[in-house]
Amino acid sequence: MNGIVPLWKPVGMTSHDCVVRLRRIFATKKVGHTGTLDPEVQGVLPICIGEATKIVPYLTDTSKTYLAEVTLGYATDTEDQTGKVIEQTPVNKGAITETVIERVLLNFLGQIEQVTPLYSAVKVNGKRLYQYARENQPVERPIRQVRVDDITYIEHSLSFKSDRAVFQFQATVSKGTYIRTLSVDIGKALGYPAHMSQLIRTGTADFTKKQTYTLEQLEQLKDSARLTECLYPIQSGLSHLPVYQVNEKLVSRVLNGQKLSQPDDWNSDRAYRVEHKGKLLAIYQSHPTKAGEIKPLRVFNSER
Missing domain, CATH: 2.30.130.10 (PUA domain)
Structure with missing residues (x-):
């Protein structure tokens, strides 16, 4: 079998975990994912099977769409909900409105610079950044140019709890864009320490949530000898190429x-x-x- 399975990756599994599971389901070692998702993140993860593994770099290089939740009021060392609190500032409810958020988000459209997160797998001098973090060693993190093609505030998502504010935005971004870093930078632009408190990938290239299959659904298709039904043709992962x-x-x-x-x-x-x-x-x-x-x-x- 050759093709692309648009998997809905569940929370609690790494992208590699999903590859291992699909190797068993499809009874082949020729399986590859198309863009790492952290264990805490769920969403669209196209998996290439058989000959489709040849296009992994091309599908990985496509834009991704995310639904992110930002919490204003405190920042963490990992820039997401899993880290330790490193800064706190009570949120002034009167200063944060939907109109203000919408205006700030517009400043992040187009080409932007991002400082690579300390807790990431990017290498500096042959050593991954998260290793520097764990060993408490200072390191100069790379600054990268990334692209935000679209960013939109999710209407009526703003809420307040205690001295914090929470809201959601949707963004379509280029390969290599860190949504947690984007969330932190949006918080800074709003005048508060912030972190990404939740993330869902809703699209990769032309694949959306509506097309995805869960691991449980794939197991059921295997049991009924209908696995070919979930396979999209290889060229569906290359729609961005002329x-x-x-x-x-x-x-x-x-x-x-x-x-x-x-x-x-x-x-x-x-x-x-x-x-x-x-x-x-x-x-x-x-x-x-x-x-x-x-x-x-x-x-x-x-x-x-």
Whole structure:
């Protein structure tokens, strides 16, 4: 079996845990996830099966949509609800309104800079940041450019409890964007220490919650020999790539991984999915050293 399973990852499991479970369900080692979700986060996690594992880097590189809850009033060392409190400031109810939040969120649209969270797997000098944190060692965290394509306040989500305020926002962001860091920065812009108190991934590329399957549903499909029903075609994970249609004469050359002449309208900065009559054959890019040629990055044996 080859294809993509849009899994609804439950709270309490790592992305790797889900891969292990699907290896058993599909009886194959060729399983890969398309973007790590922390154990405390639930949501859309496309899992690639068989030949689809060849597109993991391309599907991982797509935009993601999240529903996040922000708590104003205190910050944590992990920037989310799992960490230790490191700063507290009582919230002035009169200063935080829905209008104020909506106005502040607009400032985060487009290209923004983020300081990589201390509790993350990003490496600095060969060592992961969370290791520096656990060993209480100082380290200069990288600053990254990320992109926020859309960010919206969830209407009527603002509430107050004791000296804290809680609200929700939805955001569609580029690969590498930390929503917990975004939540902290939004809090700072509102004038308060903050942390991300809940997170749900509601979309990855073109996959949404409506298309997902739970682990329990996958087990049921396996028991009734209907697992193929949950598999989306490989090209559904490549909808963000432009398409190059080849004629019948070129199909065998593509499937044999041969170089081709570069079409006149080819964008040398992009990878293309190469298809013939709706069938995905390969992914090609401009040849790095031979002008006027394109070369394969991935060839899909399932289409032979």
